[in-house]
Amino acid sequence: MRRLLLLMLLLAGSAAAQQPPRLIGLRAEGGDFRADLSDRTALRGADLVGAVLQFDGLELRLDAARRDEAVPMAGGGTAGDVWLFQASARSAAAAEWQAFCDADPQGERLLMPYSGPDAALRLTCSSGAIGKCIRFGYRPWASLPDGRSLAPFHAACVHMMRGAYGDAEHAWTRDGMRIDLYDRVGIQSPTNEEDQDFEAGWTPQGAVCVAHMRVPEHGDLASLLAAAPRLAGRTSPEACTEARAEAEGALLFNRSRRAGPD
Structure with a gap:
């Protein structure tokens, strides 16, 4: 600015x-x-x-x-x-x-x-x-009622909206996609639409794990792992569940439609 x-x-x-x-x-x-x-x-x-x-x-x-x-x-x-x-x-x-x-x-x-x-x-x-x-x-x-700043939640949300799994420089996203965003602090709750699956858990640094790619045609898991090697072993529905994402420190979670095979 x-x-x-x-x-x-x-x-x-x-x-x-x-x-x-x-x-x-x-x-x-x-x-x-x-x-x-x-x-x-x-x-x-x-x-x-x-x-x-x-x-x-x-x-x-x-x-x-x-x-x-x-x-x-x-x-x-x-x-x-x-x-x-x-x-x-x-x-x-x-x-x-x-x-x-x-x-x-x-x-x-x-x-x-x-x-x-x-x-x-x-x-x-x-x-x-x-x-x-x-x-x-x-x-x-x-801040939240318990005193925690919402700044980290905002940063995590920005990464989620941009599909920036690894960092702000590498984003896989598409305008107009329906995304179900939710948290554990009572601001956003899941809608649990039937055609959506758990996608990822998010911190201010990006995703802690990825269950499926939001827009596979914009990149596959190989390109994601090349951009974010820290996600190795954390990029499948079995390796990335809500429970694991929360244990890894995720502040926000989202569900999205699985657009195709990873």
Whole structure:
């Protein structure tokens, strides 16, 4: 992410003010923006609609905002700290504003700010694995009721969504596949669809074992083992069960349709 230079607040009525407050800081507050102003007030969420974020050679305009009301939490209930922004962008070389994000499975193009473990402001889109995993409930800035950080769960979810069994550099995946994701902490539960089998258990480093390849036509077990030799002896339904994956430290588990012979 390029360094954020400036936030111009183009809010209704601000032009009429004699001395509008100056921006003194912009950061992520959970899954929202927080703009701190010189008058000791702060703008968040829908208050930032109309604002323009300026990066090196890029302007990012916040056109609409809403809170995501469906992000699950461990033990029930929903989180209220994830915000979804419609955003447009234009570069120094282009005068027209264009949608910043690609369309997600619901056809929406949503920008999502979030804070990582280092509290730095990050941006993602609802169409990507990072944004999807936040909306699944694995908010990397949040913690479980027992105090454990959800950041490792989020990292494991991103690997799972990308089919990155061995590491982030080698992924086997396909858009639009139905994946049954679940955990042992009460955020996501299995649906146990009849045409899906256990696929793998996941940690922030990738899969701990693989019962079957999600998309064999994108690679076979030989290519998987070449990319991730640590999985040797852990790539079959017999060698990779939910019980073994949990014993090996998996935080997340998933089921998927076996697309063909491995």
